[in-house]
Amino acid sequence: MGGAMLAGWLAGGIAPESFTVVDPYLAEAPAGVTLLREAPADAAPFDVVLLGFKPQQLADSAAPIVPLVSEGTVLLSVLAGVDLETLRRLFPAARAIVRVMPNLAAAMGKSPIGLVGEGDAASRAEVDGLMAPLGQAEWLTGEDRMDLVTALAGSGPAFVYRMIDALASGAAELGLPRDQADRLALAMVEGAAALAAASPNSPGELADRVASPGGTTRAGLDVLDAEGRIAALMTDTLRAARDRSAEMTREARARG
Numbered sequence: 001m002g003g004a005m006l007a008g009w010l011a012g013g014i015a016p017e018s019f020t021v022v023d024p025y026l027a028e029a030p031a032g033v034t035l036l037r038e039a040p041a042d043a044a045p046f047d048v049v050l051l052g053f054k055p056q057q058l059a060d061s062a063a064p065i066v067p068l069v070s071e072g073t074v075l076l077s078v079l080a081g082v083d084l085e086t087l088r089r090l091f092p093a094a095r096a097i098v099r100v101m102p103n104l105a106a107a108m109g110k111s112p113i114g115l116v117g118e119g120d121a122a123s124r125a126e127v128d129g130l131m132a133p134l135g136q137a138e139w140l141t142g143e144d145r146m147d148l149v150t151a152l153a154g155s156g157p158a159f160v161y162r163m164i165d166a167l168a169s170g171a172a173e174l175g176l177p178r179d180q181a182d183r184l185a186l187a188m189v190e191g192a193a194a195l196a197a198a199s200p201n202s203p204g205e206l207a208d209r210v211a212s213p214g215g216t217t218r219a220g221l222d223v224l225d226a227e228g229r230i231a232a233l234m235t236d237t238l239r240a241a242r243d244r245s246a247e248m249t250r251e252a253r254a255r256g
């Protein structure tokens with residue numbers, strides 16, 4: 001995820017020389033970006049620090065980063081299920097701490113981004129500026145919404161990929177060559193999403209506009225909608241992801 005954000009920032013025109021990546025294993029960083037195997041022991045604090053490792057690595061990985069976070073530092077965290085209280089306990093000096101929930105489309109400047117955090121208006125404006133090249137950022141009204149936004153904005157692409165795959169699998173099952181089904185399903189979803197993004201109509205309205213009375217689409221929609229199937233499936237999917245995020249938050253707190 002950190003690599004996707006870096007790609008988005010570089011594509012947005014931020015100078016590669018302004019980034020330092022700390023990663024013990026990464027083979028190569030983009031040209032101009034400093035790559036370190038471990039956090040520098042003697043470096044001055046950074047203006048912005050982004051935590052991008054796995055939540056389970058927090059306890060081990062935080063210690064060497066602490067000296068790089070001072071009263072002038074904005075700390076950003078994409079770690080799912082690690083709350084502000086836990087981050088503040090680990091990084092007491094930070095000027096502001098903001099949880100950021102993007103997805104991999106940040107690399108293309110197309111990510112939805114949930115934001116929640118502490119900090120003054122200037123810090124928030126700074127974070128808004130940093131997020132601008134990555135996609136559409138929205139501040140949440142409370143941290144209690146972050147678990148659900150993690151499910152929707154963070155995990156969401158996987159759910160959509162599963163649906164694209166299921167559409168192609170279904171078409172293959174019904175007789176199309178699989179490679180052709182894959183191409184058509186992907187092109188269809190790409191066009192449908194672009195159209196919906198540009199349309200004044202909601203996706204719900206657009207679905208009805210595609211459906212000619214008595215036609216093929218209505219026949220298909222009737223299957224999706226029977227007994228609220230698609231709505232229940234999506235709600236259950238998001239609930240499971242949201243609840244796992246809440247569980248991870250409890251686990252992270254317990255680890256300290």
Ligand SMILES: NC(=O)C1=CN([C@@H]2O[C@H](COP(=O)(O)OP(=O)(O)OC[C@H]3O[C@@H](n4cnc5c(N)ncnc54)[C@H](OP(=O)(O)O)[C@@H]3O)[C@@H](O)[C@H]2O)C=CC1
Nearest residue numbers: 001023025026052053054055061078079080102103104154
């Ligand atoms: N994947 C996604 O779509 C999203 C992920 N997130 C969050 O992003 C974070 C990373 O997830 P994801 O990108 O999937 O995981 P990855 O394993 O792909 O990325 C983790 C990165 O951290 C590096 N790393 C491992 N150990 C350390 C360490 N001790 N110090 C510094 N860096 C280290 C890894 O190196 P290496 O790869 O070389 O092992 C890797 O580059 C998680 O906290 C997740 O919750 C949030 C939103 C969406």
Ligand SMILES: O=C(O)[C@@H]1CCC=N1
Nearest residue numbers: 080150151154155156
């Ligand atoms: O699966 C995960 O836990 C991370 C958070 C959101 C997307 N990937």
